[in-house]
Amino acid sequence: MGNSKSKQITKHAKVAFTPEQLQQLEKLFAGLNGGKDLVERSFLPRFPENPDFSIKLFNWMVERSPNHSVDYANFVALLELLLKELKDYYLSDYKFRNLEKFELFALISLGCLENDKDSINRFAVSYSQGSIVIRELLNIYSGGQITNSQRNDLAARSVTNTIFDQKDEMPFNQFVSMAKAQLIYANRLCKYYFNMKFLGEQSQIQIPRLNTSSFILNDQVLALLQLSSPDFSKIKQLQLQFSSSVSEDDLDHIADIVINAQKPLLFIFRNREDESQNDTFQQQVFGAYISIDPSLETHHIRRKLKDPMNILYGDSDPKSLYFGDEKSFLFSLLPKYQLFMSTFDQRSKQCFAYINNKSFRNDQPLGLAFGGDGKGNHRIWLDENLKGNATCRINNQCDLTYEMGYLLEPHIEFLNLTCIEIWSVEEKETNPILQSKIIETGKEDIQPKEAEQQK
Numbered sequence: 001m002g003n004s005k006s007k008q009i010t011k012h013a014k015v016a017f018t019p020e021q022l023q024q025l026e027k028l029f030a031g032l033n034g035g036k037d038l039v040e041r042s043f044l045p046r047f048p049e050n051p052d053f054s055i056k057l058f059n060w061m062v063e064r065s066p067n068h069s070v071d072y073a074n075f076v077a078l079l080e081l082l083l084k085e086l087k088d089y090y091l092s093d094y095k096f097r098n099l100e101k102f103e104l105f106a107l108i109s110l111g112c113l114e115n116d117k118d119s120i121n122r123f124a125v126s127y128s129q130g131s132i133v134i135r136e137l138l139n140i141y142s143g144g145q146i147t148n149s150q151r152n153d154l155a156a157r158s159v160t161n162t163i164f165d166q167k168d169e170m171p172f173n174q175f176v177s178m179a180k181a182q183l184i185y186a187n188r189l190c191k192y193y194f195n196m197k198f199l200g201e202q203s204q205i206q207i208p209r210l211n212t213s214s215f216i217l218n219d220q221v222l223a224l225l226q227l228s229s230p231d232f233s234k235i236k237q238l239q240l241q242f243s244s245s246v247s248e249d250d251l252d253h254i255a256d257i258v259i260n261a262q263k264p265l266l267f268i269f270r271n272r273e274d275e276s277q278n279d280t281f282q283q284q285v286f287g288a289y290i291s292i293d294p295s296l297e298t299h300h301i302r303r304k305l306k307d308p309m310n311i312l313y314g315d316s317d318p319k320s321l322y323f324g325d326e327k328s329f330l331f332s333l334l335p336k337y338q339l340f341m342s343t344f345d346q347r348s349k350q351c352f353a354y355i356n357n358k359s360f361r362n363d364q365p366l367g368l369a370f371g372g373d374g375k376g377n378h379r380i381w382l383d384e385n386l387k388g389n390a391t392c393r394i395n396n397q398c399d400l401t402y403e404m405g406y407l408l409e410p411h412i413e414f415l416n417l418t419c420i421e422i423w424s425v426e427e428k429e430t431n432p433i434l435q436s437k438i439i440e441t442g443k444e445d446i447q448p449k450e451a452e453q454q455k
Contacts, residue, residue: 015076016084021199025079028198029072038070046197049142056108063113082194101190103176109133112172123172130175131160137186140193141207141223155220158337159183182337183227208235208425215243215419216268216285221333228339231264231291231327236428238266243421251384254368254422255357258323259301263425264291267370268333270419273412283418285334286407288370288380290353291327301360321364324352330370330379332407340402351401354378371399380407382415392417 017025029035032042040058047054058070065074082104098117099107107120110129114120125133135156163178164170170178180186192205207222217238226232241257244250258265268287330340342352351372356364371379377398385392392415396406 016080017076022076024199025076026072029075038075049139050136053109053136053139056111059111060108060113063115079198083198100187101194102180102187105137105186105190105193106133106172106176106179109136110172121171121173124169125172125175126169127160127164127167130163130179131156133175134159134179134183135220137183137189137227138220138223140189141205141226142219153220154334155218155224155337158334159224162336162338182339183224185227185233189227208232209237210423211237211239214240214268214421216270216333216421217423224333224337225289225331228331229289229329231289234427235425237426238423239426241265241422241424244419250420251357251366251368254420255355255360257422257424258353258355261292261424262294263427264289264327266290266423266425268419268421268423269415269417271408271412271415272418273409273416283334284332284408284412286330286332286380288330288353289328290324290370292323293325296325321356321361322351322354324350326350326352328352328402330402330407335409338405340405340407343401343403345400351378357384371401373398373400382417 015022029038032046033039038058038061040055043054043057044051047057061070061074061078062068064078065071067074070078081099082101109132110123110125112120112123114123131153135153138156159179159182162182163175189205196205207219207226210217210222222232226235242250242253266287266289268285271284271286273284326342326344328342332338351374352370354367354369354372356366358366365376366384368382369378369380377395379396379399379402380394382392393413394407394415395413396404396410
């Protein structure tokens, strides 16, 4: 191994790390503070996207160290908790063995220095503290120093609004459970983050790029969607296809985009409940991600363009105005964040999205819609004028296609749209090495009893 500090540890106890990993960690430790015990600012250079988190990480390590000094031996023992799985622990504090990586991340972010599980579970998390945890989690995607111009906490606050639901505080275990329900890949992200910081290169965990600026989307919103949706991890870039302050002739333009799309489309809508209000928090943002598989066409105009000779589709086939597939979902961004996935309910007739203009079918309503029950009722309905018409509305009672829940506040039924953006998706090529790392760090922890038996 060639390293006296690492040899000293392995001489007296088993460790979870390979000799190569220990060599890497000892080199890292030497660079953090010249090989001396770590100090408060030791981690700052390694966490430019989360400087406050780096200081809290040091304080957490100090509290966990037997002599309240982070020497190399304590550093390695604590990294077992952050980097390894329960079955691999040898040096770590038994009290913290059952905590998942997101739970550890949240404890560090909260500055919680409790020493037993019951105290940790009872630890009260306030709304503002919870918002900081979510913000620091989203900052992981930035991959560099966060400037003041990049600070936008609306995405983090929208998740926090959903978690707390007007409560001032909640117990730690409830906070973690609610956060994981909204951000289903949080644990996987934290595993990868810790491994990247201490055993991997200082590389950025990428979110989709925008080919131009957006009135609504920013890095934190994109990170939010990526933490919640399996399809978003495959997106390399979003190409703006349509952006409007909303005018009366927009439906024809949107119909052209939908009919010619060969890849998924992201629809974003900004609504203002009261035009006299200019406060940001009076605005609501919601949208739809519509997955499109060109090999499984449903909309009869898309079928006709693909098959003008009626070889695959005949004139007797239903003239459907729906498009999309089961990977589609609806979401709300402001004031609360929530995803509504496909229900796979056959009764819905797969009403993922609907588009009709005057050149398609005159015997059916003209407009853009999402969700529904297959009987002409839609979760979101935007008529041909799109703006200033009372028939543009949200209906939370009729949907069999997507999971139920309020896209906007319960009292909002009619829409007053101020902005629409439509983005097409460019998927990235799969990196087998990176993908294998993510899959490896994403494996579920085995049960504690099973782990102990393996020991």
